[in-house]
Amino acid sequence: MGAVKTKRMPRAVREQQMLDAAVRIFGRRGYRAASMDEIAELAGVSKPLVYLYLNSKDDLFSACIRREAAALTAAVRAGARLGLPADRQLWEGLRAFFTHTARHPDGWAVLHLQARTHGEPFAAETAAMRTEIVTFVQQLIAEAARAAACAGEAEGGPGRLPEHEAAGLAEALVGAAESLAAWANTTPGVTARQAATTLMNFAWAGLGNLMEGRPWTPPAPGA
Amino acid sequence: MGAVKTKRMPRAVREQQMLDAAVRIFGRRGYRAASMDEIAELAGVSKPLVYLYLNSKDDLFSACIRREAAALTAAVRAGARLGLPADRQLWEGLRAFFTHTARHPDGWAVLHLQARTHGEPFAAETAAMRTEIVTFVQQLIAEAARAAACAGEAEGGPGRLPEHEAAGLAEALVGAAESLAAWANTTPGVTARQAATTLMNFAWAGLGNLMEGRPWTPPAPGA
């Protein structure tokens, strides 16, 4: 089941193999229930080598968190390219998010489930990443509000969206995304694109609008 | 810190004390890091008694999950009384949810964090409760859609909301609620009522409507 047992690899390669194995085990069992023995075996190396390269179980877990957090944020940022209009950025970011979490379920489990349930140094590391994303979303929301305000100025439109309010909305949107990621990954036949559409409908149009027959429509695939 | 050491209590009471202690320890440390020693000490009883009453660590954890899940669903159902209009039911249910999670943070941690990170029998138990709530929310959404459909029939309004769509929306709404619960519990000055308002705005009106200056307004407190 483990990696093919190839002898004598350069350190950098072995380290990645170890991290791959660790993410898988940590993601499925949790920090405490994961055993270094199992991780080493899955990585196809002996336990002392894991310690030689990664120092300790704590450090190994930390390294997993950092690697997966970096990969996820990179994926989202690559999706939500600057310069697009706010709703389009949000849409692309969500698609990237659902795609990435679907492809790396163990990494996502490490970040979303395991790191938060373990003690402080680790919870803080994921929290930092999450805060980064929430802030990003909050800015998108604020930007969209500003745009709407300009457009509606002539006809006495809305004022600015207070910052505190935007923070709560961003929290809600990110939480909904996290929840839909799990839903999409466990419900057969739900793609990343569909999950993103559902969430955009929910967030951009709102339930009320949906029911009145004005759902939000995703942009054409190749646009 | 532990319960006062009182001798000779009826079994039911002792069991509740043990569950109280267990929920607290499990909620804060996680399943694996929680030790039966610590739980027994906090409950003010000897370890063999814990085993006599609750069989094993697994059974004890299960009992915690069941008790806390029952308490949470009871609180939500009591809030969202049948007979109210759908949006009102949702509003009351959310308020009850935020209030309950704020008052029982350890129980909520057991359900939302710890049970899911531990292996299958336990994740399934919380998942069942969560599904129950998601289904309830889905029904509310569908009902509201039906109502909107009737009202709008004259003017060529929307058709029915497809079930699959409603499921995703419910998932998103519950996820947003879970996220806001953590946010409200860690952000000073955010009450259950405010969290519920934020979410209702997000869900019912949608970001788009918000930006056009038509936020959703909660009903008057005593209504």
Added chain:
Amino acid sequence: MGAVKTKRMPRAVREQQMLDAAVRIFGRRGYRAASMDEIAELAGVSKPLVYLYLNSKDDLFSACIRREAAALTAAVRAGARLGLPADRQLWEGLRAFFTHTARHPDGWAVLHLQARTHGEPFAAETAAMRTEIVTFVQQLIAEAARAAACAGEAEGGPGRLPEHEAAGLAEALVGAAESLAAWANTTPGVTARQAATTLMNFAWAGLGNLMEGRPWTPPAPGA
């Protein structure tokens, strides 16, 4: 080889059994080479019980040192009864010392060899005991010097013995005793009494006097 496996003993008894075993193993192997497995087996208990009662390897080693140091100092003090003349006190103290170390070779090894080679907290504990004994000997020497000074006053005898000088002499005497203890325990046919006589001759009369035919004579056995 280990203690007879008797089940269910009161804690105090078990603790002594564990200390007995630990002194033996630590004395023969040294701190690092001694394994908790071996100690537990020799004590006739399981390893977790050793940890339950004695906490850690360090604490166990400490407990050994304290117990053996107390036993040795008690034995010496019981021998060198106050009120006797200084040379007599020294003689009795030495006899007690050689007797005790011969009867408890492992305990003596823990104090004299093992505790000193291990890190600071432990070396300090034995050092304290040794200092106590050196100081005691130093006082005896000083007292004897005072007595000699009084007796020799008429004929222009010696002045007082400077304290610094007395300290070095006491160090030398104690070192000689430690060395002779090992010698007596490994040389067949050398008793504690003979070791004490040799040292008294060395110390009290000096090599020069010995060679001039005036050896120091031990008091009659029953005196």
Added chain:
Amino acid sequence: MGAVKTKRMPRAVREQQMLDAAVRIFGRRGYRAASMDEIAELAGVSKPLVYLYLNSKDDLFSACIRREAAALTAAVRAGARLGLPADRQLWEGLRAFFTHTARHPDGWAVLHLQARTHGEPFAAETAAMRTEIVTFVQQLIAEAARAAACAGEAEGGPGRLPEHEAAGLAEALVGAAESLAAWANTTPGVTARQAATTLMNFAWAGLGNLMEGRPWTPPAPGA
């Protein structure tokens, strides 16, 4: 802190660097607590090279013991030149001993503390060296006794010193010297010369004589 990393040195030099490092680490940590990693690092070479040159940890430790024992006995023998009268030989030998141990504390620690606390093959190696020194001292004592016997023959002086007695006295003297070495190395302001004087007073004149005002006086420095 380690040796400067110079490439391509002749084998003999590299070996001495390794032994230097090993003596330092073994002397301070003890055999078991010393790690081959630390020794190799301090010696400025890679671990496999240590094994190539010195075979195993046991062999390395043995080599340390042999080198340090040889150095110490050489120093003592160089001090106590043959041809001098016995008391003068003893005095010079002691001075050399105290000087050498003060200059090579780690080497002395290996011989006096660490080798004896580790298992049999090593204890025997130091014991051999020690026996050599004890025998040498014993011969000095016997020689002095013979001289005294000749001088005192006219006046009905002492008979010969029995061999068994001389062995005990030599043991005592060496033990006293070992003890004073530690004392001199830890007590500020005590030189090798002073330690030797104290011991000569103790051994040659005896406490009794000292107290009667006839201390032994060291020969003039340059004599």
Added chain:
DNA sequence: GATGAATGAGCTTTCATTCAT
């Protein structure tokens, strides 16, 4: 000659769990 890569074996420590009273 010299080293980066790798491991088998063993250590201390902890924990869920069970008797015997």
Added chain:
DNA sequence: GATGAATGAAAGCTCATTCAT
């Protein structure tokens, strides 16, 4: 009903030692 006494099993970590280059 309640507990002090006791343990099997496993986990994290380290170390002396060896290949393959």
